[in-house]
Amino acid sequence: MNSRERVLARIAGQPVDRLPVMPITMMFAGDRAGIPYGEYCRDYRRLVEAQVRVAEEFDFDYVSAISDPAREAADCGAKIQWFPNQPPALVEEEALLADKTTLARLRVPDPLGGGRMTDRVQAVALLKEKTAGEKIVEGWVEGPIAQGADLRGINTIMLDFFDDEAFVRDLFEFILEMELRFARAQIEAGADLIGVGDAAASLVGPQIYQEFVWPYEKRLVDGIHAAGGRVRLHICGRTNPILKGMGALGCEIVDLDYFADMARARQEMGAQQVLLGNLEPVGVVRNQTPEAIRAALSACHQAAGERYIAGAGCEIVRDTPPENVRAISDYARACRA
Template sequence: MNSSERLARIAQGGAVDRVPVQPINMMYAARYIGVPFRTYVRDYRELARAQLKVLEDFDIDIVTLCSDPCREVEDLGGAARYFPDQSPTPDPLSPLLKDKAALATLRQPDPLGGGRMHDRVKGVEALARAVGKDVPILGWVEGPIAEAADLRGLSTIMYDVVGDEGFVRDLFAFINEMEFNFAKAQFEAGAEWIGIGDAAASQIDPDTYEALVLPAEIELVRRIKAMGAKVRMHICGKINHLLPGLARLGADMVDVDSPTDIGIARQHLGPDVMILGNLEPVGFFLRKGPADIIAELEACAAKVGPRYVIGAGCEIPPGTADANVRAMVEAGERIAAARGR
């Protein structure tokens, strides 16, 4: 059974030889092949090389294009700050939309126009040539509130959310068009899965989330799925308060971060969506060993049930011991064996 077959069987609640192992690994992958993260995020060839090396050496069930939140910002003309071996960030001192009126002057970027969005698409193509249909390729786009925070600044967009709903809706409409076009380019290049990262949503109260942010997320998910892709939603942090709304999202898989109770997530999301998670990345992968990781993943699987996918709550940290990465695969085998395959 190959990785794509495993995931398809899990999606149906079926038996597998091993529960799929699909961690987010970015800085870990770069560190594993010995390249600075700055290089990893700017050169699709190094990103693909790192992803394929981790895939080959650890036999996980995914390759991913997730890297940083700056690709869209830079292709729109915004500034980013780069560091030697950390994730770049949109420049907090000069956000692209410091002035709301600038939204009217923005033009949709071309995801195949030679910029950083295009670099990601080239990464999809490189990975597709290497793995074909045997391993799921996870493309990636920013969600509406996350990208709004990238363009306005996190604190500023939070003021907008409570003080200028009309502007926020207009901004979300622009963002969703951009992210759909980006997702479409990745899908056509070979990414059958599209991840949506919308971490800033965790900072919003449930009423505002359901009235303003969730409809934009639902629309983006709907459009991506309508073209034939599968969607994986990732919202970092504690999202217990968002779970009732997320039940209406329509994503095929939802990542659950470690501050959120994964059992409660299953109760709210219903039995049909796949749930991934949710070990605390530093607490388990850096500070504990394989036995602890396996035991905690088995506990997560018991809470989630058959449509469970193995991963940390968020990114696998750089510096994680190889044995701790392999422990996820061993946990997948043990969980499947206990379920009778």
């Protein structure tokens, strides 16, 4: 059973030869390959080089085109600040939609139009070629509130939920169309799985999540499924109040950050939901010993049960000792369920 077969079997509820491993690595992957992160984010060939290398070195079951959340916003015209060896940053003080009336003039960018979205589509295609069916290939899009925050500003959009509900819904409709186009382009390029990052969803209460965010997440997930893709939901932060809603989206995989209660997630999402996580990236994966990491991962696995994939709660930080990352794969290789 190769890596791709292993993950697909786990998603389908079929037997696997060992526990799948799918931690998020971005800056860690770039550093292992000696690639400055600014290049990793700008040049799909460098991203692919780093992803293939780290997957092979640490026996991961997938490769991913994730790099930063500023691709769609940049193609919409948002101002981006670049750094040689850090992720690009959206300039929130000059948010593209600081003036709400700009939305009416905004057009959905073409994901194949030569911008940053195109670079990710090219990364997916090259990852597919380089892994030759051996690994799961993961694309990535932003979720509705995460992208809304990128375009409007995180503090401003939080006020919009109370001050201008109609604008929020119009904005989310725009985002939904954009992200579905982007996801379809990545699926057509060869993505087996589309990650949906919606971290800002952890910052709203369950009422706002259920009324405003969840319906658009659900339409995004359903649209990706209609395009022939599978979905990995990634919401960083304290998600305990919205776990039930996350589980009702129908995603093939749900990531849990270390703030979330794995046993509660299993109870609220049901026995069939595949869960991934939720080792603390800094306090455990970076700072503890391999033995302590394996013990912590065993506890996550026990709480999650059989429908589980090994990984951290969020990105493996760049200065994590390689032996600590290898401890995750070592544990997985020893598990036959």
